[in-house]
Each structure stands twice: as C-alpha cells, then as structure tokens.
Amino acid sequence: MKAWKLDRLGGTLAFVDVPVPQVRPGSVLLRVETQSLMSYLKPYVDGALRAYRAPEHFVPGGNAIGIVEAVGADVWHVRPGLRVVASSHLVARENVSEPGQILIGVTSPDAFGDRLQQSWKDGTLAEYALFPAQAVTPIEGLDDHDLPRLTAVTRCVVPYGGLVRGRLAAGETVVVNGATGAYGTAGVMVALAMGAARVVAAGRNADMLSELARVAGPRVRPVALCGTVARDAAALRTAAGGGAHLAFDMVGHASDPNSTLAALGALHRGGRLVLMGSSAVPVPLDYLQVMFNNWEIIGNFMHAQDAYLPLLALVRSGLLDLGPIRPQVFALADLERAMAAAGRAGSFDLVVVTGPG
CATH class of the missing domain: 3.40.50.720 (NAD(P)-binding Rossmann-like Domain)
Structure with missing residues (x-):
C-alpha cells in the first residue's frame, strides 16, 4: 500500500510503498476512506510544536473514517464491511488508577505513552490503517450523509x-x-x-x-x-x-x-x-x-472511549447539523497541498484527505 512515512518530527516526510498491516488479536484493519487534517499538521511535521512527542519512522495522522477489511481474534462486534470511525485517542486497557494514553499517529504525553506508541505507532495517512478494536465505532444510519462532510465528526x-x-x-x-x-x-x-x-x-x-x-x-x-x-x-x-x-x-x-x-x-x-x-x-x-x-x-484531555456513539446519535437526529461545514477534498498523494490548505482554512472549512476509493 501507499503511505506517508515520517522518519522523525522535523525530519523527512515521504510517500512510499509499505506492507499492508497484518491484523493481530484485538485489532481492526481499515481501508481508509476519509480523514480531516489538523490545521497545524505542517508545523507538527516540521517539528515546530515542542509539546508533541512521536516515534521514529511512523505514519502520522489521527482520526479517520473507513471500511473494516479484517479483524483479529478477540474482536466480537466489529466485522468486515462495516463503516467505522477510528479515534486516535487510545487508553491502555489495564484496570489501574492511571492507565497510559496516546494519540495514535500524533503524540505521547509521557514515558508510558512512549511505550504504548511502540505498539501502535502508525496513524491514518495511508491506504490502510490498523487500530485497536476499542478505538473504532460503527457508523450506523448515516449512509445518506455526504462522507467528506460527515468527517467533521472527527473534529x-x-x-x-x-x-x-x-x-x-x-x-x-x-x-x-x-x-x-x-x-x-x-x-x-x-x-x-x-x-x-x-x-x-x-x-x-x-x-x-x-x-x-x-x-x-x-x-x-x-x-x-x-x-x-x-x-x-x-x-x-x-x-x-x-x-x-x-x-x-x-x-x-x-x-x-x-x-x-x-x-x-x-x-x-x-x-x-x-x-x-x-x-x-x-x-x-x-x-x-x-x-x-x-x-x-x-x-480535560480528549474524550471518553465511547464518545462517538452519542455524538453520531446527535447527527442522526438532526440536532448536530454538519451542513455549515465546507469540505475541501484532496487525494492522499496530494498531502503537501492539503497541509497548506489546512493551515489557512477558515473555521467552517474542513480539509479532507481521501483514500484510494
């Protein structure tokens, strides 16, 4: 598959051929359809944001919408063919008082998060992405919505x-x-x-x-x-x-x-x-x-693991109207131009990168 790989924050970003990730227990493989770009993705890639920590040689990119291609063992409800939204916010599953957390493909807040990143280091700026099952939520009853505009739920x-x-x-x-x-x-x-x-x-x-x-x-x-x-x-x-x-x-x-x-x-x-x-x-x-x-x-940092469920319900009900959002759509290969557009986008603009279809 094609993917954008960054050798380190402030290093070289390249569009390269890499193996499609293999599912493992507790994981979900997505064919990425759409994702919104952070307005600050360019300075992030350039290493200009000191608060961010990331591993070496990784695929950047956070939340995305995609179709499930395969699931690993111990995944019970999510199945191939479902459209899901993937959250970059991952909290370790152990029942401890302060479980580690990261933003997959974006940052780690501390040393424990750095360890967690090594297990889930790659994000969504690729044709396929592997995510832990607890970080994906099925999208139901919204097939009539314009997909690039629906991607605003990730914001x-x-x-x-x-x-x-x-x-x-x-x-x-x-x-x-x-x-x-x-x-x-x-x-x-x-x-x-x-x-x-x-x-x-x-x-x-x-x-x-x-x-x-x-x-x-x-x-x-x-x-x-x-x-x-x-x-x-x-x-x-x-x-x-x-x-x-x-x-x-x-x-x-x-x-x-x-x-x-x-x-x-x-x-x-x-x-x-x-x-x-x-x-x-x-x-x-x-x-x-x-x-x-x-x-x-x-x-407050980010949101609860199940936050997409009530948020998508607000969209289905019409209470959350995404109509004012103005998507600007770019192909995955056109990331450099998309990052520039995201940096100058207005508050109702949403720069969306699409997968191969």
Whole structure:
C-alpha cells in the first residue's frame, strides 16, 4: 500500500510503498476512506510544536473514517464491511488508577505513552490503517450523509468530550473561548446540539465571529475580545445574560492568559471552566476570587472511549447539523497541498484527505 512515512518530527516526510498491516488479536484493519487534517499538521511535521512527542519512522495522522477489511481474534462486534470511525485517542486497557494514553499517529504525553506508541505507532495517512478494536465505532444510519462532510465528526468529538466533562446541561449558558478556531467553532455547534440555551462565542476576530453567529443562529451571541481581562469579562457576562454556567476554553497556543481569565470571570457563582486549549503560558488565578465564587476548574484531555456513539446519535437526529461545514477534498498523494490548505482554512472549512476509493 501507499503511505506517508515520517522518519522523525522535523525530519523527512515521504510517500512510499509499505506492507499492508497484518491484523493481530484485538485489532481492526481499515481501508481508509476519509480523514480531516489538523490545521497545524505542517508545523507538527516540521517539528515546530515542542509539546508533541512521536516515534521514529511512523505514519502520522489521527482520526479517520473507513471500511473494516479484517479483524483479529478477540474482536466480537466489529466485522468486515462495516463503516467505522477510528479515534486516535487510545487508553491502555489495564484496570489501574492511571492507565497510559496516546494519540495514535500524533503524540505521547509521557514515558508510558512512549511505550504504548511502540505498539501502535502508525496513524491514518495511508491506504490502510490498523487500530485497536476499542478505538473504532460503527457508523450506523448515516449512509445518506455526504462522507467528506460527515468527517467533521472527527473534529466535533474533541469539544464534545470537554462539554460532557464540564457537565453541560440543556438550558444552560456556555461561553466558548477561542470560538473562531476550528475546534472552537465545532464546540459552538456541539453545545447548541446538546441543548445550550445560549452560547457566547468569544474571540478576537470580529468578522469571523459575525459569520459564526449568522450561520449558527440566534442562540449564539458573539463577543469580540479586546485583551483587557476586566472589560472582556464584563462583556461576556452581559452577553451571557448576567453570567454563564460553563466556560469552555479552546484557545490554541495562547501567548497570554487574558482571554482564559476573562472567560473564568464571566461565570455565575458555582460555574465551571473546562480547559482544553493549548496555552503557551501559565494562567495566574486569584485564589480568593475562585474560592468565594465556588468556581470549578476542570482540565480535560480528549474524550471518553465511547464518545462517538452519542455524538453520531446527535447527527442522526438532526440536532448536530454538519451542513455549515465546507469540505475541501484532496487525494492522499496530494498531502503537501492539503497541509497548506489546512493551515489557512477558515473555521467552517474542513480539509479532507481521501483514500484510494
């Protein structure tokens, strides 16, 4: 098969012939149909993102949709011919207090993850991909959906995991910080699908916020941030109707903590802040402010193993409308051009790489 292999982060990426992976116990072999590209795939490949760790000589690429070609022993429910979505988020199966975790084909957070990567080092930028059975979810009842657009569920599952962890309930108000980024925009869409009464979309690009509010509907209130914590917190509280129940932070590579602190300051007493972005600087907290307001600060990485099941149900029901997503489709062999497009894509754009068909 054809696959993109990277000898190391910051090294050489080449489109080469490699053997098709062989199934082993507990594994599923997929013929990759579609996958969305991370907007930062190019700097990732170039080794410019210091937080990422990956093995040598591996196939990069995270989540994907594909058809099951074969399954290994000890796989009971997934069968050949099924269309599935594969999640790069893998948590070790042992019943221990802190099981190791990785993003297959993307990164490892620690030394144990490095060991896990050696067992599952290759991702999805190939014609076929081998994944552990617990990381794939059947896609049912969605055959009428445009497949490149449906691939947006692989973006939506990330904020879905954070909103679930933040216990977003129907009728609540949520502030989404970083709403003009790809994951932030997906977070706005998913929060609406989950029943949020009002979503305050916060960011620094006023034009993109206006487009988001126009497309997403009247429950979305855009707030263009100025960078001053007190002024931004007051603007967010006003847009939230006096304060929000939940703040969801999806800012990528922030160089200052101001927007995160403003989102925290926009909360009701007893509100929750979920941190899922990638701030490059520490976030200083006012100890007494947090204590007196009974605020809860929650760090969250990715999502539960079964997160795709309820997320796909939201799509089937029509509650999560993927219609606003604009897929830009590239062939697998055209990865270099696709990476460039992903780097300049807007928040509703989805760069999709397709398999051989």
